[in-house]
C-alpha cells in the first residue's frame with residue numbers, strides 16, 4: 001500500500017537546524033546476523049527499528065534466533081544451528097541486506113527455507129547468491145529463475161572453503177559469505193573475478209564487525225579468507241545512520257543554510273561519512289564541533305565531479321543537490337545502482353527531468369546540468385532514497401508533491417515528521 005501524495009515543505013530562506021538520526025541500517029543488520037551466529041547472547045543498543053531491520057529480525061527468528069527488547073535495545077540469543085526444522089518462508093521485502101545475507105545463514109539449518117520478497121525484489125540481482133551457495137554444495141530450488149522466490153534446502157551444515165564469485169553487481173554477495181563464513185566447516189575463501197566490487201566501505205564494515213567478534217579474516221587483492229571458528233557474543237551500540245543524515249546535509253546545502261547533525265561518529269565505516277567530503281565539494285564549510293557535524297552552505301553551490309562507486313547509496317540525494325547547483329556535475333562508478341531498489345540512474349534522470357532539469361544518463365553514471373527547476377509530482381519507485389531526493393528538491397523548489405513518501409520507512413520511520421520539523 002502506498003501513502004497519499006505529500007506536499008513537500010518548501011523553504012525559500014536558509015534552514016538552520018539541529019538533527020539527530022535513527023540508527024544505521026547496515027550496522028543493525030550486520031549486528032543481528034553476527035549475534036544470531038554467536039556463541040552467546042549479545043545486546044544491541046539503539047538499533048534501527050525500520051522495515052529492513054524488522055524483516056531481518058523476523059527472518060532470524062524464523063531460523064530459531066531469539067530477539068527481544070524494545071526500541072532502545074535488543075537482546076539476541078542464538079538458537080542451536082544445524083537442527084532439524086519445519087519448512088519456513090522468509091519475507092525479505094525489498095531489503096538487499098536481508099535477501100543477500102540470510103540465504104547463506106539459512107543453509108545452516110536442516111530443512112527447507114523459502115525466500116521471497118516484494119514484487120520488485122524479484123527483479124533485483126540474486127544469481128550470485130544462488131550460484132555461490134550451489135558451488136558450496138547447498139541445494140537451492142529456484143525453478144531455473146536465478147531470482148526469488150527460491151528455496152534453500154539446508155542440510156544442517158555447509159562445507160565452505162574456496163569459491164570464486166563475481167560481486168560486481170553488489171558488494172552484498174561478498175559480505176554475505178564473509179558474515180557467515182566462520183560458521184562453515186572449512187570457513188570461506190572467496191575470490192572475486194569480474195569488474196570492481198562496489199561499496200568498498202560496506203565491505204570494510206563487514207570486516208570490522210567480524211574482527212570485533214574475534215573472527216579471523218584476512219584480505220588481499222580480490223581475495224578474502226575467513227577462518228572457521230566461533231563468533232564471539234558482542235554488545236554494541238549502533239551509530240546514527242549517516243547515509244540518511246545526508247538528506248539533512250543536502251537540505252542545508254540547497255537552501256544556503258546550516259545544519260548540525262548530532263553524534264557524528266569520529267571513526268566509522270559508514271558510507272555516509274563521505275558526506276563531509278561531498279558537502280565540501282559543493283562549496284560548503286564542514287566542521288566537527290564536539291560530538292557533532294556542522295555544515296554551512298555557500299551562497300551558490302558549485303558543480304561536482306564525484307566517483308561514487310564506494311558509496312553508491314548516496315547518489316539519489318547527491319544528484320538532487322547537483323540539480324540545484326550552478327555548474328555541471330558528473331557522478332560516476334555507479335552502474336550497479338541499476339540493481340538497487342529501482343534502476344536509480346533511470347529514476348533520477350526521469351524525476352529531475354520532470355522538474356525541467358537536464359540529466360544525461362550514462363551506462364555507469366550521470367551528468368547533471370544546471371537548469372531552472374519547477375514544481376512537479378515526483379515518483380519514488382518504492383525507493384526510500386528517491387523519496388529523500390524528492391524532499392530535498394521540494395525544499396529548494398516550490399510546489400513539489402511526492403508520491404509514497406512513506407516508503408522512507410524502509411530505513412527511517414518518522415522521516416516525514418522529522419523533515420517537516422527540519423524545514424520549519
Ligand SMILES: O=C(O)C1=C[C@@H](OP(=O)(O)O)[C@@H](O)[C@H](O)C1
Nearest residue numbers: 026170171172198199202312313
Ligand atoms: O552491505 C550493506 O549494508 C549495503 C551495501 C551496499 O549495497 P551494494 O553494494 O549493492 O550497492 C549499499 O548500497 C546498501 O545500501 C547497503
Ligand SMILES: C=C(OP(=O)(O)O)C(=O)O
Nearest residue numbers: 094095096097313340385
Ligand atoms: C541500496 C540500498 O539498499 P539495500 O540494502 O536494499 O540494497 C540503499 O539503502 O540505498
